[in-house]
Amino acid sequence: MAFSLLNTSLPMHADRPGPRAAALVARDQKVFAPCMGRVYPFVMERGSGCDVWDVDGTRYLDFNAGIAVVSAGHTHPRIVRAIQEQAARFIHMAATDFYNEPMVTLGEKLVATMPVEHEWQVFLANSGTEAIEAAIKLARYATGRQGIIAFFGGFHGRSYGALSLTASKPVQRRGYFPLVPGTFHAFYANPYRPPLGVEPSRVAEACLAYIEDTLFRTVAPPRDIAAIVVEPIQGEGGYVVPAPGFLCGLRRLCDQYGILLILDEVQSGVGRTGTMWAFEQECPSDASGACTVCGRAQFIGCIPDILVTAKGLGGGVPIGAIVARKGWTSLWEPGSHGNTFGGNALACVAANEVLDLVRHELAANAARVGTYLMQGLRNLQQRYEVIGDVRGRGLMIGVELVMDRETREPARVLAQRVMDESFRCGLLILTCGASTIRLCPPLVLTEAQVDEGLAIFETALRASL
Structure with a gap:
């Protein structure tokens, strides 16, 4: 699978966070306990599908879905409509x-x-x-x-x-x-x-x-x-x-x-x-x-x-x-x-829509697009020795980074760098384990978005080495 390193849809290495995001992070740090370990200063303003925008209007491609939560994508119209209609009837009993x-x-x-x-x-x-x-x-x-x-x-x-x-x-x-x-x-x-x-x-x-x-x-x-x-x-x-x-x-x-x-x-x-x-x-x-x-x-x-x-x-x-x-x-x-x-009624109507969407289309899409994403990652693995393992099923994929393929020593610092650099380049990812990049995008992900995400990921990986 071929994909271009040039990505004109996202500003590479833009100033992130912007001024509004930086100000909100400062406000947050004054009032919230520090036990939550935020990984980078992304401040969400809105989202649609696999795209999200921060409060400064900068677009990102979301490959973490709120830690595998936003399964049907951000603001899916069926889920939004179900919540709105239920809220007009009653919210909780x-x-x-x-x-x-x-x-x-x-x-x-x-x-x-x-x-x-x-x-x-x-x-x-x-x-x-x-x-x-x-x-x-x-x-x-x-x-x-x-x-x-x-x-x-x-x-x-x-x-x-x-x-x-x-x-x-x-x-x-x-x-x-x-x-x-x-x-x-x-x-x-x-x-x-x-x-x-x-x-x-x-x-x-x-x-x-x-x-x-x-x-x-x-x-x-x-x-x-x-x-x-x-x-x-x-x-x-x-x-x-x-x-x-x-x-x-x-x-x-x-x-x-x-x-x-x-x-x-x-x-x-x-x-x-x-x-x-x-x-x-x-x-x-x-x-x-x-x-x-x-x-x-x-x-x-x-x-x-x-x-x-x-x-x-x-x-x-x-x-x-x-x-x-x-x-x-x-x-x-x-x-x-x-x-x-x-x-809770709002939670239940949302879940009812999610289960219908998953049963009729999203599980199949996760299987198909996940295979496409896995293929692209394994192509990268052939070119970058630091990628020790690519594993997963559907759209639950881990990319484990190592110092050496023989010893398999975890590349902890590199994984953090790749995550940070991906954020700067417009891709939201997280890590897990000792040095694994966690990819769990919304299940509405398309092959075109896979190509875009892989291009950003490779750029971030190169910049981190």
Whole structure:
């Protein structure tokens, strides 16, 4: 695929931030706590699709979508219209105590996205963190067990239960101990950086064996483990796609020991990877449709007990949810969990539009345009030694930068430079993991915008070397 380094639609190395943006950043710093680590001084004024403008009128191409949130693009007319029409009727009535149609419709649509082998029920929250907390509470409540296993490199949120599972960066946990007891961490099957000293071809097998042969036999008796919580693709940990067979291997372990499998699809779900849920692509199947690892029919090996979603579900409006097997939710007695804002009508109508858009067009677009973007990035990888790995599915793509391809030493400073230079050149990207460029644009991305983004990215990469 060819693309030009010359990009006349964006001013290269313009003065950013402009005067209005700089003034607003200064105002912000006076009134907001510094715990939020802003990465560069972008101050948004408006957006449309994958284009955004700052308060000085400078246009940027958005390849981060508010961290994989603005799934249908900025100000999608269907979402805007649905919110406006609902706001004119009513904005909120506590769903903990009462009912509303947008909420019921959303529950029906979420259930319809799940495999038909089981009955499903929904609990609505306001964020991914809150949805993770609900999943933990349900798992403990339904099983009568307390232990939870999560994974190194994982990110599940910042409230105490979710933070206890999170293990991606020390700064996220520093100063908050003791965290929730009964939490254990295992190794994620990262084929680019295999843990436990094994070859990439054996990483899934080794990581599963570590859980069963080490954790279960030393510090985490399986009879006390309520759930295993895992991201089908790690987000903050570096956009890591696990080795084939890892997820269905976890399903096998859970079935064997009576443990619930919780899939955290907060970042990977709602069409981001080219299917509604990332787990739909995880079980490798042969010509007969049987999984080549667990031998069972396609999807059966990977179906979660509880699925957690948020981010892209609301298209920019705060919302989170769990979708869980009815056999577990039926044990949750009235009053055992709830919240004030879950089921908010504005959030629900936005999510209803997002799910329709994803089902009818956006998931397919993510798969098609994601393939095109991946091809362009791999072409760059052939020309730049610092690009160690390009990985992902759909429009959830990581570009890992390294000091050396043999040692794979993370190029932390370079990744920061590339992100900063991309901002100066008009492309909004973020990093994740140690030195991975995270690309998660709105799912309305076009091939022409891919070409534009790749041209800017290469310019920024060259300028950073």
